[in-house]
Amino acid sequence: MSRPIPLHVVEDDSSSYYVSERKVYPREVSGRFNRFRVAAVIWLLGMFYVFPWLHWNGRQAVLLDLPARKFHVFGWMFLPQDFLFLSTLLIIAALALFFFTALAGRLFCGYACPQTVWTEVSLWIERWCEGDRNKRMKLDAGPWTREKILRKGSRHLLWALFALWTGFTFVGFFSPIADLAGRTPFDWGGWETFWILFYGFATWGNAGFLRQQVCKYMCPYARFQSAMFDRNTLIIAYDPMRGEPRGARKRGLASVLARTRGLLDKLAAYDYVFRASRHPSAADNRAQAGGTIALAGTGIVAEPLPRFLPEQLGDCIDCTICVQVCPTGIDIRNGLQYECIACGACIDACNGVMDKLGYPQGLIRYATQNQIDGKATRVLRPRIVIYGCLLLVLVGGWMYGVTHRSPLIAEVLRDRNAMYSQDTDGRIENSYTLKLVNKDQQVHHFVIDVIAPDMPGTSLRNGPRTVQADSGEVLSVPITVSASPEVTGRHDVKFSVRGVDVDAAIDVKSSFFGPMP
Amino acid sequence: MAARAIKPPEQKPAPAWLQCAGAILWPSFFVAGVVTMVFFAYVDPVALRDITFPSLKLGRELGYSLGFFLIWLATLSSSLFTWILLRPGRSARCGSSLTSKAP
Numbered sequence: 001m002s003r004p005i006p007l008h009v010v011e012d013d014s015s016s017y018y019v020s021e022r023k024v025y026p027r028e029v030s031g032r033f034n035r036f037r038v039a040a041v042i043w044l045l046g047m048f049y050v051f052p053w054l055h056w057n058g059r060q061a062v063l064l065d066l067p068a069r070k071f072h073v074f075g076w077m078f079l080p081q082d083f084l085f086l087s088t089l090l091i092i093a094a095l096a097l098f099f100f101t102a103l104a105g106r107l108f109c110g111y112a113c114p115q116t117v118w119t120e121v122s123l124w125i126e127r128w129c130e131g132d133r134n135k136r137m138k139l140d141a142g143p144w145t146r147e148k149i150l151r152k153g154s155r156h157l158l159w160a161l162f163a164l165w166t167g168f169t170f171v172g173f174f175s176p177i178a179d180l181a182g183r184t185p186f187d188w189g190g191w192e193t194f195w196i197l198f199y200g201f202a203t204w205g206n207a208g209f210l211r212q213q214v215c216k217y218m219c220p221y222a223r224f225q226s227a228m229f230d231r232n233t234l235i236i237a238y239d240p241m242r243g244e245p246r247g248a249r250k251r252g253l254a255s256v257l258a259r260t261r262g263l264l265d266k267l268a269a270y271d272y273v274f275r276a277s278r279h280p281s282a283a284d285n286r287a288q289a290g291g292t293i294a295l296a297g298t299g300i301v302a303e304p305l306p307r308f309l310p311e312q313l314g315d316c317i318d319c320t321i322c323v324q325v326c327p328t329g330i331d332i333r334n335g336l337q338y339e340c341i342a343c344g345a346c347i348d349a350c351n352g353v354m355d356k357l358g359y360p361q362g363l364i365r366y367a368t369q370n371q372i373d374g375k376a377t378r379v380l381r382p383r384i385v386i387y388g389c390l391l392l393v394l395v396g397g398w399m400y401g402v403t404h405r406s407p408l409i410a411e412v413l414r415d416r417n418a419m420y421s422q423d424t425d426g427r428i429e430n431s432y433t434l435k436l437v438n439k440d441q442q443v444h445h446f447v448i449d450v451i452a453p454d455m456p457g458t459s460l461r462n463g464p465r466t467v468q469a470d471s472g473e474v475l476s477v478p479i480t481v482s483a484s485p486e487v488t489g490r491h492d493v494k495f496s497v498r499g500v501d502v503d504a505a506i507d508v509k510s511s512f513f514g515p516m517p
Numbered sequence: 518m519a520a521r522a523i524k525p526p527e528q529k530p531a532p533a534w535l536q537c538a539g540a541i542l543w544p545s546f547f548v549a550g551v552v553t554m555v556f557f558a559y560v561d562p563v564a565l566r567d568i569t570f571p572s573l574k575l576g577r578e579l580g581y582s583l584g585f586f587l588i589w590l591a592t593l594s595s596s597l598f599t600w601i602l603l604r605p606g607r608s609a610r611c612g613s614s615l616t617s618k619a620p
Contacts, residue, residue, distance in 0.1 A: 066577065067576070069577070080561070083558040086558070191578045191582050194582070218539075
């Protein structure tokens with residue numbers, strides 16, 4: 001009974017959660033979606049590298065001044081008290097991600113994610129130094145010659161410079177960049193140096209080496225994206241009804257769309273895809289597609305495909321260029337896979353091949369699963385409507401809140417040491433500290449007064465007070481309220497703070513205490 | 518088309534300890550970043566210094582960085598602890614020599 005159960009870990013090492021990663025050598029691609037991505041890269045990285053150098057009203061346009069706890073974003077200044085706006089903005093960003101994912105898949109991943117954008121630039125550098133896919137693979141497989149050392153060395157040098165510049169720009173958002181540039185590199189502060197190197201190192205590692213592994217293993221979004229997908233979500237899809245059975249052919253065979261064969265029925269097409277994935281052709285083997293899709297349950301055996309006559313073939317010529325261009329190294333013909341970052345490179349590649357063959361474009365295209373399966377697509381689904389409405393409300397509220405922010409915050413603290421005191425005339429006095437924050441970019445003057453409706457004759461000791469507050473300054477103003485000697489018990493008072501040279505007014509409630517009756 | 522015959526060269530997989538280190542370091546770093554942001558949005562490091570170690574000359578930059586690394590240390594320990602708890606038992610890892618002599 002007490003005999004231990006024999007145990008053994010099935011996997012040979014502890015890395016069972018991760019497949020061993022091959023290096024992916026994405027082939028260069030040109031086409032509409034690639035142009036779109038290049039435009040996105042230029043625009044987004046342009047914003048990142050240029051914004052800290054812009055000036056606005058004589059100061060750096062975007063400066064997140066952590067040491068002074070003030071964030072300058074163009075004409076606006078945000079203080080820690082405005083944290084609500086930042087958190088709302090993050091909620092809006094998350095909701096926008098849900099909305100666009102449900103609507104059109106991983107648009108963010110393919111075009112706007114910093115990981116994609118910086119990886120794209122590191123790939124440009126790699127191509128520029130080492131050539132396209134085949135040259136790079138040859139170089140990696142070959143011995144260490146003078147040329148290999150030169151090419152690899154120049155790539156690493158450019159990567160390092162690019163990473164350092166990125167780290168420098170990043171720190172330039174927090175520390176005035178012109179000043180930082182003037183102190184390059186020996187007068188940088190310790191923490192500035194540290195963060196420049198840290199961010200540079202992260203860029204170098206993520207964009208240069210980890211690449212698609214960040215998307216597959218590190219990114220939380222990739223792990224839960226499937227919760228937002230349904231059959232009406234726009235995805236990058238291969239049309240197996242048109243493409244299968246795949247195979248090389250002689251020139252001159254027309255597209256299935258122009259032949260009597262026409263589109264296959266769904267069951268046959270998906271069966272061909274499944275069998276081709278289990279019995280890859282020589283070309284497929286060379287392309288070495290990764291990916292984790294399970295096209296059928298365990299134990300189901302796939303029969304090899306027969307040899308098809310030319311007129312039976314679909315439009316896919318099995319050139320595997322769609323696999324070669326994929327930055328995550330998957331075969332899109334196996335269907336939607338969680339590795340797919342929806343960059344559209346396979347669409348561009350396949351369209352190019354279709355053009356060469358004289359076939360209509362769109363064997364791989366942006367489509368919904370319903371569309372591919374010949375059903376109607378519904379764009380307006382409950383989740384789209386709900387996400388959309390929430391997004392509209394939040395964006396509207398945020399815009400209103402940011403544009404209608406009061407330039408003034410005021411709080412009152414009662415003096416804790418004494419409930420009340422009496423001056424030489426017997427008047428009852430209470431002391432307070434008024435905390436006043438000027439959130440505007442300019443200097444302003446404010447008038448402080450007290451209002452006590454049920455205590456006639458109450459005023460500040462020396463009459464209404466005018467104070468000056470610099471931009472972003474937090475003032476502590478000690479004030480004393482003086483009431484007539486007959487006042488007893490607790491009374492409500494209100495402090496009114498009015499802007500002299502700015503339209504701002506705040507009333508702060510507090511209490512006034514006299515002797516017990 | 519002959520150039521297409523090239524196959525990507527074989528590569529050694531990353532060692533298991535590296536993958537483990539990544540799985541422990543990365544989530545703790547991510548959470549520490551978020552926590553640091555929220556914490557220091559409400560707490561001024563200088564005010565924090567004044568109520569804890571007023572005699573130390575800590576500036577805000579040092580305060581933020583120190584705070585981040587302390588929080589990372591905490592989340593890192595938690596990740597590391599989870600890893601220790603989730604490891605298979607010694608007998609399973611090493612193949613239990615006493616019990617595996619079953620017929």
